[in-house]
Amino acid sequence: MAKLPDHVGIDFGTHTVKAVELRNILTSTPELVNLGSQLTPKGVINSEERQDQKKLGVALKMLFDTAKIRNRNVVMALPEFSVFTRFLEFPGVKKEELGEAVFFEAKQYVPMAIEDVQMSYVTIGFNEEKNAPRVLLVAAPKKIIEIYMNVANFADLDLIAIETESVAMGRAMLKSMGKRSVVMLDFGANSTDMSIMADGYLVFSQSISIGSDSLTQSIINKFNFDYNRAEEFKRNYGLIPNVLEGKIFSSLTPIMDSIMLEVRRGVEFYKNKTLSASPNEYLLNGDGALLPGITEYVSKSLGVNAQIANPWLNISIDNKFKDLVAKGGPSYSVAIGLGLKDE
Ligand SMILES: Nc1ncnc2c1ncn2[C@@H]1O[C@H](COP(=O)(O)OP(=O)(O)OP(=O)(O)O)[C@@H](O)[C@H]1O
Numbered sequence: 001m002a003k004l005p006d007h008v009g010i011d012f013g014t015h016t017v018k019a020v021e022l023r024n025i026l027t028s029t030p031e032l033v034n035l036g037s038q039l040t041p042k043g044v045i046n047s048e049e050r051q052d053q054k055k056l057g058v059a060l061k062m063l064f065d066t067a068k069i070r071n072r073n074v075v076m077a078l079p080e081f082s083v084f085t086r087f088l089e090f091p092g093v094k095k096e097e098l099g100e101a102v103f104f105e106a107k108q109y110v111p112m113a114i115e116d117v118q119m120s121y122v123t124i125g126f127n128e129e130k131n132a133p134r135v136l137l138v139a140a141p142k143k144i145i146e147i148y149m150n151v152a153n154f155a156d157l158d159l160i161a162i163e164t165e166s167v168a169m170g171r172a173m174l175k176s177m178g179k180r181s182v183v184m185l186d187f188g189a190n191s192t193d194m195s196i197m198a199d200g201y202l203v204f205s206q207s208i209s210i211g212s213d214s215l216t217q218s219i220i221n222k223f224n225f226d227y228n229r230a231e232e233f234k235r236n237y238g239l240i241p242n243v244l245e246g247k248i249f250s251s252l253t254p255i256m257d258s259i260m261l262e263v264r265r266g267v268e269f270y271k272n273k274t275l276s277a278s279p280n281e282y283l284l285n286g287d288g289a290l291l292p293g294i295t296e297y298v299s300k301s302l303g304v305n306a307q308i309a310n311p312w313l314n315i316s317i318d319n320k321f322k323d324l325v326a327k328g329g330p331s332y333s334v335a336i337g338l339g340l341k342d343e
């Protein structure tokens, strides 16, 4: 039996908030109970102002009402850019001493005052050669956690657990797509998050502060279009090289290339740190992954095998949800991963 009660997973993005409720999560085909999404009010994500937290709470309430979600137990993801994660190894440290060792080491890595963060870690296997347990350290600012507790309160919801977006996404990819070793890219509005899963464990994550909105902005700058028109051109033509004499393509590639450069740096960091190869398979998530031509672009640019993620595989979906699910394919990965959290 799952240790957590049945609950709704909530993913706060700067563009949209997404919610997914599942049941029978420990079976091979969990069932979709309900889902919904709602545009995020501007400027409220991670805001310490109670007024903003209330706005977000109201948006969340609206989402629950519109989608007719009745379950009040929720699990939330903290935006990846607000948490610090670090892969660490502890040669010679015994299992029972690990907790203390992690917190001791953390002091030198976490770029914030230690008393201001809530720390946790997940053990992710063992390095036999070095006789070293491996862990993923996660440090979340207490202030940020407090914000989400307030948001839940404003929305009359019961916050039963919190985790990071990348951990949730990894869980979704494992369950739905059966992937154990992959690089996951999440193309959001303001940031692109990158994480690496090896042997079913999340071993690396970083947030790149360039997102799909920068692509829209680039079209605006180049063609003097208004926002809606630019957004339409982005969604219709994206990274297809030969349409409109390649003009849209060439306005987007500098932004894409800056993102790809950071991904490559992330991979190098991971390889140097762990002395292991980085997976060649890439899964593209987030609404930004709906950009035409993005799969080919990423594959070619990084010399890898990229595909759009389908977090809905192996989830039993009633016909009434089929349209919603088809429209928002890869954008629900984090919310699904939170919905699948069992302890
Ligand atoms: N069909 C589409 N083609 C290309 N881009 C799209 C499409 N639909 C949405 N987008 C873009 O995806 C972005 C929003 O993605 P998403 O909802 O995953 O972000 P978010 O999670 O709210 O943001 P973040 O993770 O940065 O906080 C926007 O920039 C939007 O323009």
Ligand SMILES: [Mg+2]
Residues within 6 Å of the ligand: 012, 013, 014, 186, 188, 189, 286
């Ligand atoms: Mg997102």
